[in-house]
Amino acid sequence: xxxxxxxxxxxxxxxxxYILAAxxxxxxxxxxxxxxxxxxxxxxxxxxxxxxxxxxxxxxQDLADxxxxxxxxxxxxxxxxxxxxxxxxxxxxxxxxxDESIMLIAPSVDRRLWVLDTVVTxxxxxxLFGTIIGMFHAxxxxxxxxxxxxxxxxxxxxxxxxxxxxIFIAMLGLTGYNALTNQVRLIMHQLESMKTLIINRTDxxxxxxxxxxxxxxxRV
Numbered sequence: 001x002x003x004x005x006x007x008x009x010x011x012x013x014x015x016x017x018y019i020l021a022a023x024x025x026x027x028x029x030x031x032x033x034x035x036x037x038x039x040x041x042x043x044x045x046x047x048x049x050x051x052x053x054x055x056x057x058x059x060x061q062d063l064a065d066x067x068x069x070x071x072x073x074x075x076x077x078x079x080x081x082x083x084x085x086x087x088x089x090x091x092x093x094x095x096x097x098x099d100e101s102i103m104l105i106a107p108s109v110d111r112r113l114w115v116l117d118t119v120v121t122x123x124x125x126x127x128l129f130g131t132i133i134g135m136f137h138a139x140x141x142x143x144x145x146x147x148x149x150x151x152x153x154x155x156x157x158x159x160x161x162x163x164x165x166x167i168f169i170a171m172l173g174l175t176g177y178n179a180l181t182n183q184v185r186l187i188m189h190q191l192e193s194m195k196t197l198i199i200n201r202t203d204x205x206x207x208x209x210x211x212x213x214x215x216x217x218x219r220v
Contacts, residue, residue, distance in 0.1 A: 016130030091203035127166020134159025
């Protein structure tokens, strides 16, 4: 397929193929960018979770060490809250604060996925639109003398390229969207796991402190 023929196909759809090409580039950019970012978040987050699980309890120093390793990971927000409220609130209150943090983090984890969702829906429709425009061009030759039915057949074939291209982009975008959605699900699962680990390793000291302050509780 020569460059001249590609230009001919794009012109045959009145420029719709150019728009589809732009959608393809956008979809690829989102897939590559988010795949790299989310995969890195999953791998690094797993190491933080393993490091947290290896500790029986979490002290201020433990939380500070984990926080320095987490840096810009979503888990860092949970560790910062745990460090700020360690032994200052009950386990239930700590869980509520961690839930708030997870809800605030969630929009940043799946950002730009709506772009892929839009491309998946829009690309086939644009392809069909380009094919319809190409059909107009194909059948318009009937009004001109000296053309054979083979000219119409060739024009229809050229017009269908837009639909095929749009469907291809939609399939690529859908595959990428599902893969990225699964990575987002894994990250959210890691955050929930991190929340459970923090609560289980910080509530015991708080409960002991409460028992010391209330002798009646200590005798129960």
